[in-house]
Amino acid sequence: MKKVLGAELERLRLQSAVTQEQAAQRLRCGQSKIAQAEGGSGIKAATELDALLELYGADENDAAYARALQAESNRRTKRGAFSTRFKHHMRLLVDMEPSCNRMLSHRSMVVPGLLQTEAYMRAQFRAWRPSPTQDEIDRDTANRLGRQRVLDNAGQTFWFIIDEAALRRTPISPKEMKPQIIRLVEVIDRPNVELQIVPFEVGYYMGQEHDYTVFEYDTRTPVSIVYLETHDGGEYVGGNKISRYLELFDQQKAAAIGQERARRFLLDFVADL
Template sequence: MEDAVTEHPRLQLPPAVMKVVLGRQLARLREDADATQDDAAEVLGCTQKKISHIEGGSGISLLELNALLDRYSADDGDRSYARALQAESDNRRKKGAFSTRFPEHLRLLVDMEPSCNRYSSYQTLFVPGLLQTEAYMRMNLRAWRPSLTPRQADANTANRLARQGVLDSEDQHFWFIVDEAALRRTADPGVLKEQLLHLVENIVDRPNVEFQVVPFGVGFYMGQGRDYTIFGYDTKPAVDIIYLEHDEGGEYVDNSKRTTRYLTRWDYQRAAANGPEQSRRLLLDLAASL
């Protein structure tokens, strides 16, 4: 994907992300050409709803893409970029890729973690997975039902720890906001203390990581109780994809209106949280109390 990764040669965007980028690019080209979705539908002989899906990231065939690029009078640079995105978005995940170690609903999430430019995570009841110690992971796994076998628990833990390698990429920026409730819930005070000290000693001073805690003293605040992660891509055009966690599975949101609401929620929660140094002090105080 030469044109699509010129500015960030380290990136190989997941196909699902490239479909979203391509959809946004087509929407931009259509608007620049003063064309409506109905006009585009007439070119393809389809419904306006299909054009909406294409622009939302459902994908498009090369034949249809070329027809739209002609209708929009796209220049050579935009044509090359759009065709490269289309070609790469049809690629399947490589056999044996790291993400295939995880359940299907988590594979896109795992693919996006090392490929995004900005990673923003809000958590209410758990320390974020990328920041967990092995003991903390295993403590949480013991709450799963049906219970995991020792072999399953070992494999799950090893895979989760391997994901944390993305934090070593200083080309990416990671920002975590955690409710104080996540830093107090435990079945083992010793494990929680180790986890809190890990955050202080190994996380908060990383040059590519920001860590904030929303203390109980804030009271109620906007969006509390709904965990989510924002994956930001500096593509052309820029794209933000939201991952919403559920008890079973998860939901990926790339609709511009819904995405905007989560970006606004993030701004409010960042403002409600303690600053980095106040958050460090809170972590140390909580660890000292255990």
Template sequence: MTAREPMPPFVHKIVAGRQLEMLRTAAGLTQEQVADACGWSQTKVVNVEQGAIRVRPDDLERLLGVLRPDDEQRRRIHEHVEAGRAPIPKSDLRWRFKGDALRKVVEMERSAAVMSSHSSMFVPGLLQTEAYMRHHFLAFRPALEEAEIERLTSLRLQRQRVLDNTDQEFVFSIDQAALARMGNMPGANEQLLHLLQADERPNVSLLFVPFAHGYYRGQEAQYSIFQYDADPTIHFVYVERYDGREVVSDPKHVAGVLDLWEEQRAAGLKAHEATPFLRFLSGASRS
């Protein structure tokens, strides 16, 4: 059993920005007023509050002079800003992945307090068997070289180690369509049994939405929500689409996805129904 990793730098930047925004709101100031007081553009204030840029020490002191936090608030903001500047060692697993969004996901999988995921097209990567992974990678077009399939399989297996972090919670909502798409795939039954074993972990919950439950909003969506128990609580949404990946932290966008997630959780089977459902599918796949 292991523990989750510390909050990554980009999350610290978001937390610092949210705390600065809360201070500004509590002071009754607009972004334009703060920009005028600091001699900045309003765009710069927006970027600071969104964690989109690194804040220089002199800029931070100028901003805090306007917002006037108490000593404890000032200390926390300084800690997050400093942690947001920390470099990530080149030996870190994140650097073995391509693209900023996926690299952030790899970091969040290891450090978020709660990860919630909805999947309707395929079994979530953290729950896939090696045979399922290879079958999935073989379907890529243009076709992948064997060496690349080996690399991707090895990396995905390494990512799955986060399920051993018992101080993290993982909740997966899986539409029956994701399971039905396995068809007669070699190892399909083993994948179902693997899901059964995953559901026995104390920090993993599987929620299934069977075809019998009919339509529900957002059933085609593929996304994950990562929650950090900071002050304030921070959520990130990772979205996969046919044309790319994206990590979103905008509060309004995130709030909409959180509402969708609650609807999708309600559409699924109850926790005690998951195992009988999987056992039924497992038996059907053998016949």
């Protein structure tokens, strides 16, 4: 909501031909504060938001929308909410999965968490060092299985691109991998899911080494947020870099095979296991 509010404030400011410096003068702050607010840091004080809306000449509808966004962005996460089960860097990700309009995901070496079988999850968690306890593995597995329910949200679209390497170098045995491949085939039949595979025969393609997810929101001012996977956490990207990742995803879609060819590829793959 902070990202959406920032995009809306930027739209109103540009529409009124006000510069960031002029907005900063109204709030008696530095220009960087305006830039950060528009980038998604949020605005806590209602008086500051009202001052900007007045400066921008926002009409009643725009002002009400901005105030609702501010109220939502400043609302604390309820104790016991599903996202609070996760580490801090994961909480925004878990909140965005069920709230976005579209999710675009590329995975080069690992099956996406939303598509993993329980056996795959447990093996992946066991591979961490230092080794987690059995209780920690049980907890993390239950949490990831809980996240997968988001795929039942018919009003959202989920688009996955998976490199063949993610199917070849796995944490589980070929016997355990068969149900994982069947799971991917079944996902193809969901009306709100697109799944593409990039076979080795394609050769090199742009961004083949990058794992990332794009969350798109069809808000009044459309907003996209990119989550980059890292070894020990994750990084959220906004601003001008967003368009580069959207272009990259289009290039990867062009390199990958489509749904029906992906189905045949997966069925042939599982037959050879």
